[in-house]
Amino acid sequence: MNFLYPGFLFALLAIAIPIVIHLFNFRKFKKVYFSNVQFLSAVKEQNSSREKLKHLLILLSRTLAIIFLVLAFARPFIPSSNQSINNASGSLVSIYIDNSYSMESLNKEGSLLEEAKRKAKEIVNSYSLTDQFRLVTNDFEGKHQQVVNKEELISMLDGIKISTAARSLQQVMNRIETDASANKNEATYLISDFQQTFVGKQPIKKNESIDYSFIKLNANSLPNISVDSVWSISPVHLPNQPEQFVVQLRNYSEEDASDIPLQLTINKQQKAISNVKIAAGKTLKDTLSFSGLKGGWQKATITIKDFPLTFDDQLNFSFKVAQDLNVLSISSNPSEKYIRSLFSADPYFKLTEMPESNIRYSAFEDYSLIVLNSLKEPSSGLAQQLKLYVENGGSVVVFPDLDVNAANFTSFLTSLSLPGVQQLNIGPAIASTIDLKHSIFNDVFEQVPQNIDLPVVNRYFSYAERNSSNKENILKLPLNRFLFARYNIGAGKIYLSASSLSDKDGNMALHPVFVPLMFKIAFASTKEQQLYYTTGKDNLLESERISLSGNQTLKLVSEDFEVIPEVRQTPGKTLLYVADQVKRAGFYDLKKADELLSVVAFNDDRLESDMHYANENEIKALFGKQNIAFYNSKKDALSMNVELKNKSSELWKLCLILAVVFLAIEIGLIRFFKLSKNI
Template identity: 55%
Template sequence: MNFLYPGFLFALLAVLIPVIIHLFNFRKFKKVYFSNVSFLKEVKEQNSSREKLKNLLILAARILAIVFLVLAFARPFINSNSETNKSTGNIVSIYLDNSYSMDAVNKEGSLLDEAKRRAKEIVKSYQLNDRFQLLTNDFEGKHQRLLNSDEFVRAVDEVKISAANRNLQQVVNRQQGVFTGTANRFAYVISDFQQNFAGNEAIKKEQSTQLALVKLSANELPNISVDSVWFLSPVHQPNTSEKIIVRLKNFGSEEAKNIPLKLIVNNQQKAIGSITVAAGATAIDTLSYSGLSLGWQKGVLSIKDFPLTFDDELNFSFNVNANQQILSINGNSTAKYIEALFNADSYFKLTSVSENNINYAAFSNYSLIVVNGISQPSSGLAQELKNYVANGGTVVIFPSTTADLSSYNSFLTTLNLPSVAGLVTESTKVSQIELKHSLFKDVFETLPKNMDLPLANRYFTYAESSKLAKEPILQLPAGKTFIARYPTASGQFFLAATGLEEKDGNLSKHPLFVPLMYKIAFESAKDQPLFYTISKDNVITLPSVKLGANQSLKLIGDGFEVIPDINHQNGKTLLYVADQIQKSGFYNVRKADSTFAVVAFNDNRTESNMKYDSQAELEERFGSQKIHFIDVKKENVLSAIAEKNNGTELWKLCLILSLIFIAAEILLVRFFSPQMHK
């Protein structure tokens, strides 16, 4: 048996008090005069042996009452935790889950309020000199400071629901980062333990950390969230009709019928609808609207769903441009076909240059570059095009069939494209069109049985490699490439087997040429993501922004201002937001009074799934690692912690025994009679 406060054992000297009282409590006899000895028959004789027995029993009761009272204050326990050294003190890290799911309500009130009470109970189970860390999803710098018990309680009272989202491994790593020295290391995680919180991967902790999971009693609630939105068209033009795709997700176990949808753009209602979502499934709907003006648009898609409402709105932003910039790099007398194509539509703004007069620095200003029949492709051009595609650009290559093959092969190899195997001068008709490719979506209303396809009079054959990702678009007989797409990590190449001159074939005059190039141009439009998720390491990409010596870009929205880290790369300006944005909404990217972009942020949808891990599932994540699991529905937090940290505590038993012996003393004094009649 051990003692939590062995210093109190010095109080056992108090047992000398009843001993001294017993030794010096001599009875004083009083003289009584009487006239007749017959009165002696009326006197009760005192039995000396019974008197001694009574005094000894009273002495023993008093001694034992004092002994057990002192032991109760010394906190005796039977140690079942060999990992704890009581002399080194304790550092206690307590994680308080303040995610959106903790805003749910059970019979104890909101889960966050219950979590606060449990955190305070944990602190009470430790000593005044122990140090405490309060950790929440916000991962603020002040959470790395150790507090005393009073400071900790005040900090707990200030915790509020946060949009930040963490997983259990991140929490454990953060808690272990605060432990220093030889003090005992205790970590507590107070949470409802949503399934997304623990995740599916194994969780690792340091052996010296004694981790306890405090699971709150949460109810599984039905919930519908606006999961995502996207457009059918990659470009947005003013005063045209558009369609937006909406995806909703049902996290409940029952079908959600006729969920109302509402689309608002720039504070104007543009469309309404309703959708039914099966249990545990997603559903997609399409909303049509029109009447957009030039500039940045702020869209909000909303539904009505109770009781959880944090995921009932989705913010998104997009830009309506007056035109799209396209660059055509031309060989001798090949510009007329591309110019005729794109100059026919005022939305496209074409810049046409000779292969001998290229401004490489301006490449980042264009969403599409067409390499059109150049005869002398240089290594410098190849390298610049490679960098352009690596940053998300799109390049279409129509080769010159009269150029030197070795120079073209060197050019294509630099671009990681297949090299030219040979030149074919026999007329050959395209044999196959990949109608399922996204470029041909909505191009054909009906498909004729014998479709007229382009003819090639002169064309290259390519030495294909299985190492290159390839998407055939138009193919010649025997599976030879006529036009194919080669995607890269960020951008894409479109490689044709022939040029656009009449001697090469009829591609430039074929009806398929116009929709094919327009679709390529539309898909090459480089637009920023419709929305970002808060509390993530987001990188916002903008066209190059020139800043003065004392200038900076700011994100401003709803009374909140952030100055992000800025980096300039390959003609772009990158804004590193990290986790600075903590509130959903719209933020203007501004330099002084100029607005360069509008970005939308939304809450993380991982909190939408109101299902929880069981004790067995949580213990499985830790494998053979020791953890202590506390279910507040089944056990008292204080008792569970005391038993875990100190073993089986005996102070309550000692206190009860002390009271029993005090009661025994009282009974002995009042009811034990040492006298008898004679």
């Protein structure tokens, strides 16, 4: 016999109390003078022996009552004969409960989550008192990784609720095996509906020292349509300008869906509506057009109506409508007109001009785009500041002065990690070619003619290319030379031209392609925030570089929730680590003190939207020759051979009953054991 709480056995010292009471509770007899001593002696002997017997029986009853009461608190049990002698410390049992959105589905037993809890309790109750348990859910919470006893685990099971986190089977097994104990016999039970998206299609590896048992709950396949994703067609978001967003819907059922209402709201105002039809098992893209947005951050929501599953019927996203875009032009020629005329034509662009002789380096970070036009003597200090600006995410366009000192200009270019000048080419006008597949020209041309008119040059630099891995040609010249190219450097970009904007060098500044080229470069220089993130999956958020003093912090704030992320500064951006703190879909304001920096949108993972389930053969095929046990939810703990292997006989109830019985005997002896008198 073993004890679950052997420390309570020290309370057996309490049996000394009734013994002491018995020893010091002698009854004093009063002397009675009687004429015949013979009769007095007979009465005395008879009463003394009966009273001594009564006291001994009471002492025995009290002692046994205390002993069995102490034993009841020590929780005695008789281990099963099948338990190994070397396994006296018990087994470690891990139980995974799938609490994803799909477990909200109903079957004949109620919700799948409640059925999973009942199955888990059956398994727990079939193990012995020396066994230890660990609970795992999709939340991957630290408290669920603690080793607990039977009663504590059952209490934890009652507190499990549906979670927004979606995991894969391999992730769950990796989590369990991370805390595997080498000193215990470990068994693991995974209780789930085993969606196909949860199981996956890749082979799964497991720890051979752990016995896995898969318990599949019987779930019904349900029709479901989800708002899958959204993206913007508009290159930039301007106040009171037309906007276009593409939304993708997915039909996971085997039947066509028709008359699905689709609605777009921005800042709680309806902006676009549609009615769509989606074929079975297909996706549909629908373009939503609207206008009339004001400047600032926009909180947008796309909503459909679909039953019975509704968790994926809404998609949140956020974006910023900028009031303006700051452009800096640095030139050695005060009469320069092309850059000024280009960006002054649209009020969205706020152009600032600086002469080459008076450049304020500290103001560079205030501009999204810097244009260098025909600099006569570019300095090393300018090159150093521009390189820092580009590595932090800025964009620079360089139009050279072809009459500049080649050696000086080469030194400036190499300081920016650009190729140096090889030679100046002068000759007849040469026509360029255009890379229409480049991202700069996306949505620029509705139709491209066969004999397209392109810029021509009669003077241009050829550059000594050393490493072209970060180079993208936009406008090309013969002999594998470029007229205009982009170099990706750090987090930013530098656009280098082979010719100047002067009329004597070519017609690039006067050509119609110059306007969309420069505008698309300016639009691309803005740092767009990601439209939305996924709860439980995206733990790293990216933002424009945020300057913080020593005692300042950032926080994500929703209506009744606040997160303080870990902040890391990288070139060109600020990274925010939120770990697993964001568990609910919605909008979160990124604030520095009371200043609103941006709005971040979160959505639930669409991994749970596909309500198709893997069968036993599909699951076993992923494990290959690895041994696993697979059970249907209709089978109980006895059918899984858990009861016979692990059940121990508990004796605490018997001890408690015996303690009450001996207390009753004591009371009976005191009240009904009468000492007869011999007269």
